[in-house]
Amino acid sequence: MANSTASSSQVLVHCPCLNALSISRPPPSEPPLSTYKHHDLSSLLFCEECDAIRCDTCVSCEIACFYCPNCLFEVPSASVRGEKNRCARNCFQCPQCTHTLSVVASDPDPSTPLSSAAASAGQPPYYLSCSYCRWDSKEVGIVFEKPTGLALQLQKSEEAAPEIVEFDHVKDHLEPFLRRGQAHAPHATTSAATSAASASLSSSSFLKDMPGLGQRYGSLFGLSSRARGGEAQGARDELEKYEALFPAGGLAASAKGKEKGKDVDLDAEHVRAMREMREMEDVASLDKRWTSSWKQPLLANDLKPLRTPLQAKRSKRCPECKHILIKPEQKASSIRFKIKLVASNYLPSIELYRRPPATIGSRLSAIAAGTASGMRRTPRTAIGRSMNDAGGVEEEPLRPGRTYTFELSFTNPLYEPISVRTQVARPIAQGGVEGAPAPFAVSSPTMSFPISAYAEEWEYEDDDDGGRDGGEDDDLEGGDGSASPFKKKRGSKYGAGIVERKMNRTTVALEVAVGRDTVGPIRANMLVTFVYQSEDSAAPPSPTKSPVKGGGHKDDQKSFSFWTLLPLGTVTPRAEPRRSMAVSSSSG
């Protein structure tokens, strides 16, 4: 994130992905298991019906519209298949570097004066040129008479190409088989309705597009269509033998042979080209060969320009209740959504920030700056540091055996005040070793605090504002990071552990003691439960029912729980006994 600085990070939120949330058992906190289930709050969705977090991996997606990323033309879905998922207008990609090609005219007669209009307009034939790598389509013999309707002009040569003819032949061959499968497809979908997972699969366009799949591989997906079928199934499985129009392997050779009227051995040609080859780049790389064309040429200078692949906007549904969570507007360039249920409108966002230990340098500068000034922390040397630049500041790593104070800032997006209870799970030993000492310990694992409702900025009263500065001055005097924030009087204004309450944001302190033998990144699982008043059981944005009841509440109070992952930092043992900036910044 560009304008958050190095030492502050977003707390990741856990998506249970249809599994029931367990309050007592935290989700795995160490990668690779943690990476797939913990997300930035901004990338999560929220289903109001199920009252649950949804992530990109558990929602079911549907294509809302296709568009060309270059000309931003919305392609009707009916013509997508016919155009082979590529733009049928004037958009082409460079086969070498994938940059968009532009149509240029050939150079005019050298006698034309350079300042004349004709000199810059050029003349036919036109060709495609890459402004990035200087590739041009004349290299592969593609030129155009006029600079418009290029795809149409190219289509003629494309349609006659043996690989396209062969592909169409295969399609024609499989079509009747697929149609037969489609006629019986409803069996699979109805019998599968029992299990939620297979239902979503069978209703997905995946199986609709490939009807035979449900019958043939249904058992793999948990579809039980075995009972039906019988003889019909056997008949459906039968596919006539396919006979290729062009012999395998000799596709290009036969085409070339036809053109020249004699048999050309393609292999011999390749061998000859390779003998003369001086550079590795002359061979088309594998990814270009596989993704870039129907034909897969061996030599780089055989690669043809590609029509730009289409992109799609997706609408997303809750996997459980099938309600739409995301529905984009059809227009390709629009960023508006008709339906958009994102988790950041429902859950408090949490920011983690490590309070820097007061080093000798910062104490000196604090004295220099004067205690009454607003300089509470190490003054930033680069005045007016760019927000993009700030990410480059190296964070000092954590040291084993020391205690650090973290601040957690909760921001409430709801229009009603909430009361939050956090509970940090007991950290498990590194590497899952039984009986090993915990890598770190949190001093007060459970905390409860309120957060005010979200409101426009001018609606907040002023009296909250001074809260933080009052508390910060004695923080400076208190010196090193190991001093406990709880021993001071600072918390007294708001309650134990609360550093600041300002508008819809509450900041609490968390003390973490790093174990003596801990090395590497440490992460903490934290359960967040928030309770809010729901004045109307159906009114948004209040989620209606709750899977997890915070026990002992009145009926009009609702609660919601979710797990979070706090990336506390990386523990690096000190390389030298002396503390120096060079050492601390050299480690990752």
Next chain:
Amino acid sequence: MSSSTPIRYSKSDYIETDTGNKVAKSCHIKGPSNIVLGGKTIIQPGVMIRGDLRRAGGSGPAVVIAVGKYCVMGENSVIRPPCKTYKGVFSYYPMKIGDYVSIGSNSIVEAASIGNGVEIGKNCIIGPLTIIKDNARIADNSIVGPGTIIPSLGEWGGSPARPTVTLPESTPELIEAKAKAYYARFQPE
């Protein structure tokens, strides 16, 4: 630093306009009468903005570079209107930058149009006549070839830049909040 901690700058290093723009005194602004800033935009030290490169043949004031509100131009970035020769006439073309746009330090931008909420990383080169749609993001150290069109909510990176991922749906709100928060934090000493 937590997101509410002020970022301090020396008051003598910046000029603040009536509309809240904060322009570093050490940046190189050519043709200032042709540049429009939308307000609350921060221009960091060393930035070069070429408002003097205007359409051929015109006279009198013209808007060469229009910038929206809450934008940040990183240190030593270069904002330069794109040029091309059309029908025998070499000309510069105006550049439009939307709201909440951030341009990383040391980036060179020659785009024709940059939408709202676009984030351009550090050390990028945005080629001439590029069009970047709303809330797209360009990763650090990317080179966007001339004339590229980057669709909305796409993240592009590499050289030449190619699409990498689609940004989440809540990106517009996130970027807007971030840009406003950054401006609020950017305070004089």
